[in-house]
């Protein structure tokens with residue numbers, strides 16, 4: 089990640105409702121870096137966003153809620169897995185701006201204990217007064233959401249439907265904006281990162297970061313993801329397409345090259361939301377070495393990949409690696425019996 093002066097990105101023409109309280113900090117993990125004996129590890133604290141328990145989805149929601157309000161919406165509907173952080177933060181953002189919220193949650197993850205079904209994000213969804221539609225794992229959540237939206241529209245409501253993970257091109261603008269924030273912070277803190285490591289779920293965060301780099305005229309090849317939802321062969325074209333749609337929203341003349349998207353599936357394990365031994369060990373390592381909390385579904389698996397790459401020398405001494413720490417803390421309570 090090299091540039092002599094800090095480039096900027098003007099997203100002011102897009103409707104936006106501020107939900108963050110300013111830039112999130114970048115912090116050095118001195119004890120963990122020393123313990124692993126490889127690259128220096130830094131974290132971008134996207135978990136330290138103030139609304140609704142915090143997390144990466146608030147960046148996307150600034151633009152999604154902005155668009156919903158610009159269209160005069162009175163209701164927002166979104167979809168996700170039962171323990172979706174995106175759904176929880178959509179409910180919190182809706183409460184903050186005075187929109188009604190409905191969540192279409194599917195039982196995609198094969199966990200049926202009380203903590204998974206009722207604690208964690210699900211508890212918070214109820215506190216934010218969202219109406220939850222509880223669907224089986226096989227259901228088509230987006231189709232259900234569209235049908236529900238039409239039903240509400242027939243009753244005179246103005247409904248905004250938000251896609252899985254908030255990862256429409258408009259939502260991804262939030263992470264293009266974060267790319268500019270990271271570049272500005274790396275200038276002021278004099279940190280040249282060799283790599284920026286992220287989890288990839290619905291792909292919007294990686295797509296947005298890559299689009300932001302391309303829109304600023306920077307090389308996005310330092311951005312690397314660990315997929316936690318789909319196999320790499322499935323996730324790669326979807327993420328590339330989202331990155332292209334996002335960059336073209338910013339500037340229709342721009343394009344993301346095929347090699348700008350790097351996705352590793354080594355930490356996915358048996359599938360989305362299914363714990364792995366590496367994830368459990370990494371959540372414990374981070375908590376006991378740095379006092380920081382990863383989540384079991386996204387950041388725990390992705391950070392496990394980072395730790396492995398530092399330990400095996402793929403990220404060697406002398407390099408600086410930035411991990412985007414995305415939040416998801418309520419998930420720990422939903423997966424209590426894994427720890």
Ligand SMILES: Cc1ncc(COP(=O)(O)O)c(C=O)c1O
Pocket residue numbers: 143144145172173174253255287288289290291292293294383386387414415416
């Ligand atoms: C805590 C957390 N980290 C990472 C992600 C992945 O972000 P994306 O869906 O944009 O790939 C999510 C998405 O739900 C999340 O909740």
